[in-house]
Amino acid sequence: MCKDNIVLVCSGGGHLTEGLKAMPDIIKNRAVIITALSGHNDQTLAVYRRYFVVDPHTSVLKYGINFLQSVILYLKTRPKYIISTGAGIAIAFVIIGKVFGSKIIFIESGARVSTPSRTGQLLFPISDLFIVQSKHLLKYYPTARVGSL
Amino acid sequence: MKILCLLGTNPYSFDRLVEPIDQLIALSNDVRIQLGHTRFDPVNSRFFSFCKREELVSHIQWADLIISQGGYGSLVDALEAKKTVIAVPRMKALGESKDDQEELVRCWASENFLIMCEDVTKLPSLIKNIGKLSDSLAPFKRRYEVTVQSIIQEFID
Numbered sequence: 001m002c003k004d005n006i007v008l009v010c011s012g013g014g015h016l017t018e019g020l021k022a023m024p025d026i027i028k029n030r031a032v033i034i035t036a037l038s039g040h041n042d043q044t045l046a047v048y049r050r051y052f053v054v055d056p057h058t059s060v061l062k063y064g065i066n067f068l069q070s071v072i073l074y075l076k077t078r079p080k081y082i083i084s085t086g087a088g089i090a091i092a093f094v095i096i097g098k099v100f101g102s103k104i105i106f107i108e109s110g111a112r113v114s115t116p117s118r119t120g121q122l123l124f125p126i127s128d129l130f131i132v133q134s135k136h137l138l139k140y141y142p143t144a145r146v147g148s149l
Numbered sequence: 150m151k152i153l154c155l156l157g158t159n160p161y162s163f164d165r166l167v168e169p170i171d172q173l174i175a176l177s178n179d180v181r182i183q184l185g186h187t188r189f190d191p192v193n194s195r196f197f198s199f200c201k202r203e204e205l206v207s208h209i210q211w212a213d214l215i216i217s218q219g220g221y222g223s224l225v226d227a228l229e230a231k232k233t234v235i236a237v238p239r240m241k242a243l244g245e246s247k248d249d250q251e252e253l254v255r256c257w258a259s260e261n262f263l264i265m266c267e268d269v270t271k272l273p274s275l276i277k278n279i280g281k282l283s284d285s286l287a288p289f290k291r292r293y294e295v296t297v298q299s300i301i302q303e304f305i306d
Contacts, residue, residue: 006305014157014221014225017221017226018221018222022297023298024299024301024305039200040201043201057247058247105301111221111250115249129300129301133292133293147293147295147296148296149291149298
């Protein structure tokens with residue numbers, strides 16, 4: 001059974017900035033952030049309930065660790081909605097969430113103007129709401145909504 | 150001129166941008182460099198790897214000019230602060246990034262939001278002419294009226 005939580009799961013840096021901007025103000029008080037510890041974002045995110053996981057980048061071992069962390073955190077949060085801006089750090093959590101009944105909202109990076117991201121292409125088929133920030137991407141994601149941050 | 154160089158949180162090193170900024174540009178300008186994960190020790194510039202968000206905002210406000218990697222986060226922070234930006238995209242082929250940064254920088258340069266620089270040897274002359282170049286820049290604005298926030302809010306309600 002899904003709780004009323006909303007999880008934002010994404011990499012640090014620009015992905016996190018976009019994710020925080022994308023969240024409607026009215027849900028911010030029930031948002032849980034799952035991201036990578038990067039720079040000083042522990043302090044920046046102090047107002048939120050937050051957890052830090054390994055960012056796998058290109059390491060198979062780190063994807064394994066990230067998967068285990070994602071299982072534990074999913075069982076802890078059981079979100080009704082999962083919002084993600086990518087990248088690889090979010091894949092396991094999103095897939096686990098889909099399997100257990102969470103609704104998936106994915107926002108393709110604003111850096112993507114004419115070519116899709118790898119994470120976006122992977123998660124598009126299981127997303128309940130997919131948003132792009134450039135209409136040129138509709139040819140890769142035909143059912144996506146288009147908007148600006 | 151007060152120049153801030155932003156390298157973001159990208160896990161790869163971007164020595165190609167930092168070296169000329171520290172070795173040439175810092176000699177006649179007041180330069181601060183946010184290094185991120187770049188493995189280079191500047192000699193002439195004040196530098197730091199990462200900082201709290203409010204400190205970053207303060208560095209951006211301090212700057213007259215921002216020279217940034219082509220990462221979305223770095224560029225949006227600088228452009229939303231209405232600063233003049235020279236963007237130097239990291240090249241995947243040179244091992245400077247896993248993802249291509251050229252696409253976004255070229256798109257925003259074509260909309261005159263920023264100045265694109267692919268050849269770092271041109272940086273000193275761009276800086277010399279920055280007054281004239283920044284006059285031709287347009288204010289940064291959203292591409293579409295519909296916001297991502299409103300799309301998500303409608304979906305969740």
